[in-house]
Amino acid sequence: MTIIHHVFEPGFFGSGPVHTALLVGAIAALVAGPLGVFTVLRGQSFAGEALGDIGTTGGSGAYLVGVGPLWGFLVINVAAVAVMELIGVQRRRGRDLATGIVLGSGLGLAALFLYLDATHQSTTGTAVTVLFGSLFSVPGTTIAPAIAVAAAVLALLSVIGRPLLLASANPELAAARGIPVRLVGYAYLLALSLAVALCALTIGSILSTALLIGPAAAALRVCRRPGRAIATAAGLGIAAAWIGVLLAYDSYAWPPHDQGWPVSFFVVALVVVIYLGCGVARRLTR
Amino acid sequence: MFSSFMVNAWIVGTIVAVVAGAVGFFVVTRGSSFAAHALPNGSFAGAAGAALIGIDTLIGLTAGCLLGALGIALLGRRGRHDVATALVLVLMLALGSLFLSLSSQYAPAVYSLLFGEILGIGSNELAPTAGLAGASVLGLAVLYRPLMLSSVLPEVAQARGIRDFSIELGFLVVVALTAAMTIPVVGTLLVFTLMIGAPATARSVTDTPARAMTLSVLIAVATVWAAITLSYNTDYPIGFFVGTISASCYLLGRLAGAHRRRPAGAPARAAAAAAAHIDSS
Numbered sequence: 001m002t003i004i005h006h007v008f009e010p011g012f013f014g015s016g017p018v019h020t021a022l023l024v025g026a027i028a029a030l031v032a033g034p035l036g037v038f039t040v041l042r043g044q045s046f047a048g049e050a051l052g053d054i055g056t057t058g059g060s061g062a063y064l065v066g067v068g069p070l071w072g073f074l075v076i077n078v079a080a081v082a083v084m085e086l087i088g089v090q091r092r093r094g095r096d097l098a099t100g101i102v103l104g105s106g107l108g109l110a111a112l113f114l115y116l117d118a119t120h121q122s123t124t125g126t127a128v129t130v131l132f133g134s135l136f137s138v139p140g141t142t143i144a145p146a147i148a149v150a151a152a153v154l155a156l157l158s159v160i161g162r163p164l165l166l167a168s169a170n171p172e173l174a175a176a177r178g179i180p181v182r183l184v185g186y187a188y189l190l191a192l193s194l195a196v197a198l199c200a201l202t203i204g205s206i207l208s209t210a211l212l213i214g215p216a217a218a219a220l221r222v223c224r225r226p227g228r229a230i231a232t233a234a235g236l237g238i239a240a241a242w243i244g245v246l247l248a249y250d251s252y253a254w255p256p257h258d259q260g261w262p263v264s265f266f267v268v269a270l271v272v273v274i275y276l277g278c279g280v281a282r283r284l285t286r
Numbered sequence: 287m288f289s290s291f292m293v294n295a296w297i298v299g300t301i302v303a304v305v306a307g308a309v310g311f312f313v314v315t316r317g318s319s320f321a322a323h324a325l326p327n328g329s330f331a332g333a334a335g336a337a338l339i340g341i342d343t344l345i346g347l348t349a350g351c352l353l354g355a356l357g358i359a360l361l362g363r364r365g366r367h368d369v370a371t372a373l374v375l376v377l378m379l380a381l382g383s384l385f386l387s388l389s390s391q392y393a394p395a396v397y398s399l400l401f402g403e404i405l406g407i408g409s410n411e412l413a414p415t416a417g418l419a420g421a422s423v424l425g426l427a428v429l430y431r432p433l434m435l436s437s438v439l440p441e442v443a444q445a446r447g448i449r450d451f452s453i454e455l456g457f458l459v460v461v462a463l464t465a466a467m468t469i470p471v472v473g474t475l476l477v478f479t480l481m482i483g484a485p486a487t488a489r490s491v492t493d494t495p496a497r498a499m500t501l502s503v504l505i506a507v508a509t510v511w512a513a514i515t516l517s518y519n520t521d522y523p524i525g526f527f528v529g530t531i532s533a534s535c536y537l538l539g540r541l542a543g544a545h546r547r548r549p550a551g552a553p554a555r556a557a558a559a560a561a562a563h564i565d566s567s
Binding site for chain 1: 314317319320322323327369371372373374376377379380381383384387388397400401402473475476478479482483486522523525526527528529530532533536
């Protein structure tokens, strides 16, 4: 019993914020798994990273108009995907440049919004909450929309999954078989933007890449089949989120005593450890 | 606007813009936007760590940037490096947030590191910034010819026996030094805006490398000057103006480039012009 008490500090299972944190973390990881696998396969990590960073603009803007950050993340990410598509994110040459330009102007706006948040709303912690996330401060009312968004992403993915896989692996063959490669690519970016919004809600906008591509890249190191990789990625992501929440809860008892360590730090660190561990596992099994 | 405490801002802003414009030309030509975005993220942990143990922020920034450059170059030798790059640098960001949350001055420090605070630059920061700028320019001058060749015509560079890895590492170190000195001005998140906005604009207007590089420096300086002026007059953060002006310049450049209606052979002509430029210089 004492060991259990050391692992789960008192009050862990009874706390409302912990329940919300566990649930939201699991939802985000569940959606990030499949999207991350496609992102890694398509080599679009920069797009995922850029969408996460741009989410800062939405998150800080949402505080300005007084709605939940999830709505800000969603609106800005969908808009950013449309702009990236317009200025040519699909062509491999110049794709990073297009992503970078959109990202730059988005972050510029974020700087303004955060400044306005700090001066007009006197909410000084906004920058930290939006950028680095805080799973314990996610309000319970966000759970329902988060589940709805997750369901939409998974539904969209189940429609475009097969053609997307072929289009990612071999665009010419996919085009020859009559798959609308560009449309599928756009639908993928749309799904990605929604998934990134959920990740940003969980571990903050500029750290969201970790949850998106970390578990997926780890899973692709040990799994050959895409289906199995997707399931493994979702499982690893959920594990990272849950253990991260547990460690952050326990860290209130660690030095310095007056505060806990940031939960996002634990999630990101665990994701990196899992990624490295899967590399070792692959080398051992060969 | 030109009072004594603003003089530092003007000097540092100009130095930073010149170097970022020149280095950025190669960032865009080599397609290393991701690296230019990722490197400053790594430096965030360095600066936060410096704040935690109480040493000069610029030392932490430089150390973090150099470590990041080394990490990216080493990881890039094996395949699928964009994943490893992204993960390592996100980890650095998370470490930075941990360091800052453990030190006392959390929120304001996070904000000024991420989004910059040029108006708060003291005169004791002039010399280190100038030193870093000198090192970047020197590195760029040494690397100029092989870098230009391996950026524009990688196959020819390989045939001439130029080693890819050392060029890439050297280039990343130059980018890292530039990032370290730019961060106090525009912040971690917006460094790369300055490094790719101006050169991308310049490249969409002209094909000749030397002309594009000059134009890139001029646009970067104009961007920073305009941003300082606007920031001073409105009190809004400078990063907002740098980001917005850069993106607008790029859009204008794209429109101007489209207006010129380049013939289909434009990329080939650009490569030929670059090769001629290298041989003649």
